[in-house]
Amino acid sequence: MGKINVLFFIYQMGGGGAARTLLNIMNNLDRERFSVTLVTLNFEGSYEGEVEEDIRFIKLETKRLSRSIFSLARIIKQENIDLVFSTIPRVNTIAIVANRLSFSKAKNVVREADNLGGSFVVNLQLLGFGAVYKLAHQIVSLSEGVKENLVRRYKIRGSRIQVIYNPVDLQRISDKMDHGIMEPKHKELFHTDDKVIITAGRLVPQKDQRTLLQAFAKVNEQTKSKLVLLGEGPLKEELQQEAARLEVADRVHFLGFQSNPYVYFKHADVFVLSSIHEGFSHVIAEALATGTPVVSTNCKSGPEEVLDKGKYGFLCEVGDVDEMASKIQHVLTLSPEQRASLIERGLERVQDFDAKQIVKQYETLFLHTLKRS
Template identity: 65%
Template sequence: MKKVKVLFFIYQMGAGGAARTLLNIINNLDRNKFEPHLVTLNFDGSYEQELKDDVIFIKLETQRLSRSIFRLAKIIRENQIDVVFSTIPRVNTIAILANKLSFSKAKSVIREADNLGGTWKTNLQLIGFGLIYKLSSQIISLSEGVKSNLIKRYKIKAEDIKVIYNPIDLEQINEKMADDQLVEGHKHIFDTSDKIVITAGRLVKQKDQRTLLNAFAKVNKQLDSQLVILGEGPLEDQLKEQAKELNIFDRVHFLGFQRNPYIYFKQADLFTLTSIHEGFSHVIAEALATGTPVVSTNCKSGPSEVLNNGEYGDLCKVGNDQELAEKMLQVLSMDKSETKERIELGYERAKHFDAKKIVKRYEEVFLQTLNK
């Protein structure tokens, strides 16, 4: 049987959730049916080295999305691509236009990953994205909440959207926890009787680590604890200054981006997410997979779906550091049997998002789209 050639297009295989999702889909595609191609702009991405060796990987000779259209169109045409898959609005737009300009029979499948919108300017822009999205062959939303947002703000019809949750590679997570070790200079942080709270994500306004620092300061007054922050971003200096003002700087550890965050999650007593908005929250599912209890903001729209409205982890209001601190203290104060039960429950939930299951749904969509 002729293999279906799927071209994955993304800005770069960097440290974000979109790149990690593509990595999990690409690596778990059935090679008996599909031939994966990956195209990025001319950036070095931290996940590139984790791609399987048989992936046909092309970097465009540009770092500007707007200049990638004709180059991408040529690749689609010359490689006789069957399906072009992309994620993130601007990248989706470029992928759709490039596919049209390739004058090939390739189908466009796009994925929407976040709850965008708010200001009139942004909402108008999303309507523009929606007009281009309608030129695609299939739209995928990574959660029911994001689907609702696509209908409301992008003016997409409900019947044109399929919901597929993010895949997490449980097998790879377990291997990384078993075969790797903490960075030598970080081991002392976890060699303590203090409770360890951890978070991971870009240090940007959306992730709202300011609220986490405020909540952690309250927690630390009642329970000796340490806060580990994985991730990089423009707000790092501001967050460090805030930690100093709260007199917790010696208990907050900014460890930057870690290629293997799972061994860090595994060593922690609690994973906390304080985002203002999320599409799905890949990192919550990964934390559950490492056996780490979760407390998250109930932001639109991912966390409540991953945690099934609080069944598998605690949810609190966005920006409410008092409620967040109370939820954190409740989890950190649980006895061993309660903690064990919480961990086992969380791992069962993580299995719902196993890449082996989720990627099969993507495969079905690719094949169905080709047959439209």
């Protein structure tokens, strides 16, 4: 029996969690059984350099999803693809339609990565995505909370959804911590008696860094601290203005996207996630893997599952400045023994998300999907 041809489709291999998840799955698939093709739109992505050399990487000539359908369908047919894997609602929709138009034997596996919903218009869109998802051969949810949302808002039967947590490439994180080099101009931020609070993520409303800035200002009144933000996004200037309004601009540092955030995480005293919603929250699992204590909002739906209701880190309500500040302050004032215990528990927890273990679940899922008529 020949190798199974799996095509991964995403709009770009950018700096987000979806691209990182695809990277971890693709790079760790058993090459004795699977041959891998990656297809993206015509964008430059920050993770492209980390795609394994034996993966066939095809960029379509368009930057618009709607114009990628026929090109993707042609690749599915010509490359004799057995299974098409995609993530993110609009990308999933295009992947399903393209596969149908390819008139091939290929089957679709779509992954839902976030806890979406809210307004009437958004909920109506999700019903539309759900209608298309029902044409897929398998649906993957990256947490129990996201599965519940798929059932409630997308109107998909729970029996059609399998929960598989995000794969965290622990070996890669360890290598990057051990051999990664921080930019010289950034080193002095960490060589200090001040406490260092760090976060990472796009500077967008979903991540709610405004609440984090306000909580940081309160923490800094009690404990001399610095706040380091890794990530780019449209809210950067607005957040800088907020830091100035709070009179902490000189203690807040926007370092932009870093391809190796782990070397930064490991030198921080606490990692904070302030999101309004998440699917799994890959980044807090990665922070645990670097031995950095975590404070996170208890947003729908990932952090509570990753931190097991607070067993492996601290949870606070979304948008609650005072509670976030209190939890951060608590971590910063732990005794050495308490801090060591918290770190040890976090390192144990993240083993549950090790890419080698999670990717085996994906391999099993792919094989079962292909056996269905």
